[in-house]
Amino acid sequence: MLLSSLLALGLLALAFGLALGYAAIRFKVEGDPLVDQVDAILPQTQCGQCGYPGCRPYAEAIANGDDINKCPPGGESTIKELAELMGVEAKPLDAAHGEDAAPKVAYIREDECIGCTKCIQACPVDAIVGAAKQMHTVINDACTGCDLCVEPCPVDCIDMVTVTPTTASWQWDFNQTPRGDIPVKVIS
Amino acid sequence: MPYDFEQIVERIDQQKFWTFPGGVHPDGRKHLSNQTAIDTLPIPKQLVIPVKQHIGTAGTCLVAVGDSVLKGQTLTSSPHPFSVPVHAPTSGVVTAIEERTTAHPSGLPELCVVIEADGNDTWAPLSPISHYQEQPKSTLVSAICEAGIAGLGGAGFPTHIKSTARKKVEFLIINGVECEPYITADDRLMREFAWQIRQGIDIVRHLITPKVIIVAIEDNKPEAYNAMLQVCKDTPAIRVVQIPTKYPAGGEKQLIQVLTGREVPRTGLPADIGVMMFNVGTCYAVADAILHGKPLIRRVVTITGEAVQKPQNVWALIGTPIQHLLTQAQYQVKKQKQPTVIMGGPMMGFTLPSVDVPVVKITNCLLAPARKELNLQQRELACIRCSACADACPVSLLPQQMYWHSKALELDKAEEYNLFDCIECGACAYVCPSEIPLVHYYRKAKAQIRIQRDEKDKAEKSKQRFEARKARLEKEKQEREAKHQKAAAARKKATQQPAAAEESGAKDKVAAALARAKAKKAEQAQTSDESASEQSSPDNNKARVAAAIARAKAKKTGQSAPAETGQSDNTEDERKAKVAAAVARAKAKKAAATPASSAPENTEPSSADNDSREAQRKAKIAAAVAKAKAKKHAADETSSQTEEPNSEPVAPAQQEESAEAQRKAKIAAAVAKAKAKKQAADETSSQTEEPNSDPVAPAQQEESAEAQRKAKIAAAVAKAKAKKQAAQEPDDNAAQTDNEPASTAEEEDSPEAQRKAKIAAAVARAKARKVQREAQHNGSEDNE
Numbered sequence: 001m002l003l004s005s006l007l008a009l010g011l012l013a014l015a016f017g018l019a020l021g022y023a024a025i026r027f028k029v030e031g032d033p034l035v036d037q038v039d040a041i042l043p044q045t046q047c048g049q050c051g052y053p054g055c056r057p058y059a060e061a062i063a064n065g066d067d068i069n070k071c072p073p074g075g076e077s078t079i080k081e082l083a084e085l086m087g088v089e090a091k092p093l094d095a096a097h098g099e100d101a102a103p104k105v106a107y108i109r110e111d112e113c114i115g116c117t118k119c120i121q122a123c124p125v126d127a128i129v130g131a132a133k134q135m136h137t138v139i140n141d142a143c144t145g146c147d148l149c150v151e152p153c154p155v156d157c158i159d160m161v162t163v164t165p166t167t168a169s170w171q172w173d174f175n176q177t178p179r180g181d182i183p184v185k186v187i188s
Numbered sequence: 189m190p191y192d193f194e195q196i197v198e199r200i201d202q203q204k205f206w207t208f209p210g211g212v213h214p215d216g217r218k219h220l221s222n223q224t225a226i227d228t229l230p231i232p233k234q235l236v237i238p239v240k241q242h243i244g245t246a247g248t249c250l251v252a253v254g255d256s257v258l259k260g261q262t263l264t265s266s267p268h269p270f271s272v273p274v275h276a277p278t279s280g281v282v283t284a285i286e287e288r289t290t291a292h293p294s295g296l297p298e299l300c301v302v303i304e305a306d307g308n309d310t311w312a313p314l315s316p317i318s319h320y321q322e323q324p325k326s327t328l329v330s331a332i333c334e335a336g337i338a339g340l341g342g343a344g345f346p347t348h349i350k351s352t353a354r355k356k357v358e359f360l361i362i363n364g365v366e367c368e369p370y371i372t373a374d375d376r377l378m379r380e381f382a383w384q385i386r387q388g389i390d391i392v393r394h395l396i397t398p399k400v401i402i403v404a405i406e407d408n409k410p411e412a413y414n415a416m417l418q419v420c421k422d423t424p425a426i427r428v429v430q431i432p433t434k435y436p437a438g439g440e441k442q443l444i445q446v447l448t449g450r451e452v453p454r455t456g457l458p459a460d461i462g463v464m465m466f467n468v469g470t471c472y473a474v475a476d477a478i479l480h481g482k483p484l485i486r487r488v489v490t491i492t493g494e495a496v497q498k499p500q501n502v503w504a505l506i507g508t509p510i511q512h513l514l515t516q517a518q519y520q521v522k523k524q525k526q527p528t529v530i531m532g533g534p535m536m537g538f539t540l541p542s543v544d545v546p547v548v549k550i551t552n553c554l555l556a557p558a559r560k561e562l563n564l565q566q567r568e569l570a571c572i573r574c575s576a577c578a579d580a581c582p583v584s585l586l587p588q589q590m591y592w593h594s595k596a597l598e599l600d601k602a603e604e605y606n607l608f609d610c611i612e613c614g615a616c617a618y619v620c621p622s623e624i625p626l627v628h629y630y631r632k633a634k635a636q637i638r639i640q641r642d643e644k645d646k647a648e649k650s651k652q653r654f655e656a657r658k659a660r661l662e663k664e665k666q667e668r669e670a671k672h673q674k675a676a677a678a679r680k681k682a683t684q685q686p687a688a689a690e691e692s693g694a695k696d697k698v699a700a701a702l703a704r705a706k707a708k709k710a711e712q713a714q715t716s717d718e719s720a721s722e723q724s725s726p727d728n729n730k731a732r733v734a735a736a737i738a739r740a741k742a743k744k745t746g747q748s749a750p751a752e753t754g755q756s757d758n759t760e761d762e763r764k765a766k767v768a769a770a771v772a773r774a775k776a777k778k779a780a781a782t783p784a785s786s787a788p789e790n791t792e793p794s795s796a797d798n799d800s801r802e803a804q805r806k807a808k809i810a811a812a813v814a815k816a817k818a819k820k821h822a823a824d825e826t827s828s829q830t831e832e833p834n835s836e837p838v839a840p841a842q843q844e845e846s847a848e849a850q851r852k853a854k855i856a857a858a859v860a861k862a863k864a865k866k867q868a869a870d871e872t873s874s875q876t877e878e879p880n881s882d883p884v885a886p887a888q889q890e891e892s893a894e895a896q897r898k899a900k901i902a903a904a905v906a907k908a909k910a911k912k913q914a915a916q917e918p919d920d921n922a923a924q925t926d927n928e929p930a931s932t933a934e935e936e937d938s939p940e941a942q943r944k945a946k947i948a949a950a951v952a953r954a955k956a957r958k959v960q961r962e963a964q965h966n967g968s969e970d971n972e
Contacts, residue, residue: 044647046654054654077640125653144650169639170294172632 034063041081045073046124047146049098054124062086072098073145104145104160106138112157119149119158191449193358193462197400199449200427206449208442210582211434212615214369214535216408221492221499222372226380228503229516231278231305235507236546237263238290239299242338243345244270249301255282258312260483262334263301272336272346276303277485277505279310291510291531291548295541303507314481325395328478335477336484336549340469341438342532344550347470351395358462359448360398362389362471364405364412365431365438368533371553373488374468376501378405378412381472386419388471389426391478396464402447403428403468406437435535436613440465442582454609469552489551491517494558495524504547511543513554523558530555534562535614569622577616577626583609587616591626594633599640602633610634 039059050070052058062068068082069091076093083090093099108119108128115133120126127143130136138149150158163169191199199205240246247264251257257276264273280303287297320328333348341363362385366374378385393401403420405413407430420426431437431446441452443465450461458465466474469487476482485506492499497518504513510529521527530537531545533553577587586605593602610630617626 039651042647043643044650044654046650055651124657125650126657127653141646142649142653144646165294165296167290167292167294167296167298169642170292170296171635171639172293172628 032060032063035059037085038062038082041074041078041085042071043074043078043144045144045146047073047144047148048124049073049146051097067091067094069094070097072101103163104147105140105143105163106145106147106149107159107161108136108138109157109159110135110137112155114155114157116154118152118154122148122152124148193399196359196448200400200402200429200447203429205429205431205446207432207434208437208445208582209584210580210615211436211442212580212618213433214435214618216433217370217492218372218375218408220370220372220494221490221501222375224498224500226376226488226501226503227516229505229508229512231307231309231505232508232512233305234283234509235277235280235303235305235505236288236290236509237274237277237301237303237507238288238546238548239264239274239301241274241344241506241549242272243343244268244272246299247271247273249285249299251282251285251301253282253285256280257282257303258310260312260314260485262336262483270346270349272333272338272348273483274301274506275336275483275485276301276312277507278303278305279308280305289541289545291540291545291551293538293541300546316481317478320391320478321394328391328395332474332477334483335473337470337473337477338484338549339467340473340487340549340552341440341467342536342550342552347466347474350464350466351392355459356462357396357398357459357464358400359444359464360389360393360396360401361443361447361463361465362401362403362468363438363440363443363465364403364409364416364468365443366409367406367433367435367438368535368553369435370492370555371490371533372492373490373501373552375409375412376490377472377488378409378468379415382412382415382419384475385416385468385471386426387479388473388475389420389466391474392466392471393425398464399425401426404431404443404447405429406431406433408433435615436582436611439582439611439613441611454606484549487547487549487551489513489547490553491519491556492553493530493556494561495520495556504551506549507546509544509546510540510554513547514543514556519556524556525559528557530557535618536612568624571622571624574621576619576621580615580619582613582615583611585610587626590633591624591629594629597633597636599633599637603637607633607637 035056036059039056042055042059044055046054048054049072050058050061052061058066058070062082068086068088069079071078072093079093080090106119106128113130113135115130115135117130117132117136119136120128120130124146125142125144127139128136128149129139145160145163147160150160165171239249245266245268247266247268249263250265251261251263256279257263258279259276261276262273263276266273282301283304284302286300286302288300288302289295290298290300292298317323317328317331329348329351332351333346337347339345339347339350364374364378366372389401389403403416403426405416405428407413410430413428413430417428420428429447431443436442437446440458444458444461444463445451448461448463450463452458452463453460473484473487477484486503487506488501489504490499490501491513496514497520498516500517502513502516510531514529519529527543529540529543531540531551531554532538534555534557537553537555571588571591573588575588577591578585581587583606589605590602590607590610593599593605594607607630610627612627612631614627617624617628620626
């Protein structure tokens with residue numbers, strides 16, 4: 001009796017063990033899905049202001065418990081989203097990593113460019129076109145404003161230009177523009 | 189579909205309509221401006237035509253500053269289908285193409301073409317299509333596109349896109365509702381130009397072949413209704429109907445709902461439910477474009493409000509400054525608390541940033557309200573959750589919820605409440621007892637959501653680019669490594685295999701050297717018979733030494749003069765040195781020609797070995813002298829440029845030496861080292877001679893002694909020079925100290941010495957630079 005119950009339990013344990021073992025191999029999750037989720041929230045400027053070489057390494061660090069307030073390009077909204085995802089409290093941006101500034105793009109003063117290709121090598125998103133001894137220029141739409149090309153330039157011909165708001169990017173902010181909008185009421 | 193086509197038509201024929209939820213009934217105030225006929229304005233002096241006046245993409249400018257344009261000439265073009273061109277509204281000259289403030293609530297500048305009118309109003313050649321029924325539809329559609337027609341109802345949607353809808357259209361609705369208070373532009377247009385509108389309707393009907401056409405007019409415009417009824421009564425397919433007045437019945441989705449009971453799906457278009465809608469103004473413009481070939485360069489604008497003396501409708505050219513229109517209507521600023529002009533109606537319009545902005549294709553009304561006319565200063569109070577806004581909303585949204593979330597910037601939640609279905613009609617804000625500018629919050633939230641989406645898209649793009657770059661760099665690295673490995677393997681192979689080959693190569697070299705030596709010997713033996721030529725080689729050597737010394741002297745004299753003045757002249761120095769060198773060379777030649785004037789040196793015909801060694805030694809001495817000179821030169825002069833060409837000949841001399849006889853070189857080096865040691869031991873004196881102590885073969889002893897003597901002569905000369913110079917310029921410490929390493933460099937000949945000399949040269953250069961800098965500094969100070 002004792003033997004049969006032991007045997008039955010043992011067989012059950014073996015069966016479950018095998019099932020679990022199989023499942024562990026068959027349904028193995030490649031990589032950490034949390035990292036992908038964090039990475040999707042980060043602004044992908046690849047600027048390295050967080051201290052990591054790119055957004056994905058920082059995403060990995062966050063997944064491993066690093067602070068969520070090290071991303072100046074993302075700003076408050078990114079911190080808020082990260083806080084929600086990670087289940088931690090939203091903190092103000094860590095000033096040690098820079099400030100949440102207006103969006104910028106790099107601009108190469110093309111007359112002064114000597115064609116050294118150093119900025120091209122520094123650009124993390126390949127947003128600078130040019131060749132050796134040929135003038136370089138920035139692809140506006142692809143530039144993330146990460147600042148990384150400014151430092152290597154030997155002739156200091158790269159400026160970070162604040163993106164001027166256009167009618168398309170305008171956010172109905174009447175503090176910056178002269179007048180308020182309506183709807184008004186007709187006094188009858 | 190809740191109602192099929194027959195049912196709907198039946199109901200329309202019975203003048204029975206559906207209704208949309210909510211809606212408000214503001215005071216129309218249309219009588220202000222609809223009493224007088226549409227006036228024509230004088231042509232303004234300057235017109236500002238924004239390049240983009242429609243929904244979609246802007247075209248590129250076809251004109252340049254300074255170009256003369258004719259009325260109706262195309263100013264922009266774009267290959268993009270979602271784009272319509274703009275045209276010159278009158279003839280004149282393009283004076284600028286620049287960013288100007290346009291009719292946008294932000295007041296941000298946009299690209300505009302500025303035309304200075306010449307007053308002639310000359311038309312460009314027009315190409316009307318008279319028998320449009322016989323033309324292919326594509327011709328008509330492109331003509332509509334070329335005429336720059338964008339929906340004149342308010343949104344500015346390119347009309348040619350609508351005209352090419354492939355879906356089957358049951359109802360073509362002509363929108364003459366004009367539900368917003370104050371505006372009477374469409375009203376007057378229907379009253380006065382009903383026939384042309386009808387022509388436009390016919391063209392659109394030909395293009396999209398609807399089953400039935402409904403011309404919808406609100407029941408507060410009986411004159412317009414009658415006019416349209418009059419022109420449409422001959423065609424049973426066109427039904428002119430009067431719909432009850434309720435704001436915003438003129439909205440596209442609302443009007444469709446009123447007439448057909450169908451609702452446009454939230455992500456769809458009216459065409460999805462078999463309906464197409466055109467504004468009456470658009471129909472008029474289509475008729476103009478097809479039948480007269482005229483592009484859209486003018487439109488009817490209502491100028492109204494109690495702050496204008498003569499409210500009216502006018503034909504305004506696109507690009508006319510608002511100021512021009514207001515002057516026409518006698519705008520009186522003093523009737524307002526502060527100058528305020530609203531473009532559009534009081535419900536959906538916006539306050540203009542300035543009165544200099546131009547009329548654009550979607551400008552239907554300019555409203556200048558008097559002091560008490562409109563409640564412009566809203567005192568926003570807290571929401572009391574009365575839900576009046578929800579009752580008024582024509583789209584059955586929950587304005588309150590959207591307001592909370594928009595205000596708290598919880599954009600995703602605002603979106604969940606279908607924020608993007610809001611038509612921004614302003615009905616909610618109109619009824620709000622707390623005077624909350626609700627639509628403002630929605631607009632803001634919408635803009636922010638759009639920008640966030642754009643940012644997300646951009647982030648995704650950046651990520652892709654970043655990853656592509658990473659992959660590329662990784663690949664390059666691997667390729668490089670593979671290449672390096674391959675190269676290393678090849679090197680290894682090469683070093684293993686031809687080790688023997690190299691050995692044999694060395695042997696070959698030795699053999700070649702031996703052969704060469706033998707050949708020289710033979711040659712020497714031949715020439716030894718002829719005493720003149722036999723004498724020449726040692727003589728040549730002597731001559732070279734003499735020349736070197738002469739050159740050194742020349743340099744010295746060249747330098748001593750400028751040294752006194754403190755500032756040396758490079759070119760002059762060089763010239764002098766060259767002259768001196770030339771003289772010395774000439775002397776040397778002379779000496780060679782007259783062997784009688786032989787130096788106290790070995791004149792006996794020596795073996796080839798001895799000769800070559802002697803020559804080498806002498807060459808080295810000459811080189812050393814030259815180098816020393818160069819160094820001195822560099823030290824004394826402020827420029828270090830002259831030094832480089834001077835020091836160069838040393839290298840070839842060395843190469844020559846090593847190439848010819850390495851063994852000999854070694855011996856020479858040993859000799860030089862010994863000399864150096866000796867000289868180091870006894871620097872000032874050059875008298876002691878111990879040729880026998882040299883560990884060389886007796887045959888070479890003689891030679892080495894001779895060489896040493898010569899070297900010593902050179903050294904002595906150099907030292908003497910140095911002393912002289914030191915005496916000449918006792919003040920110039922830099923120069924003095926520089927001479928010492930120069931002289932030591934002169935004495936020694938071994939590679940070690942050369943290295944030292946190089947260091948010395950570097951030091952000298954540095955010093956020279958310092959001196960130069962100081963001189964410059966002093967100079968600049970003096971200048972100051």
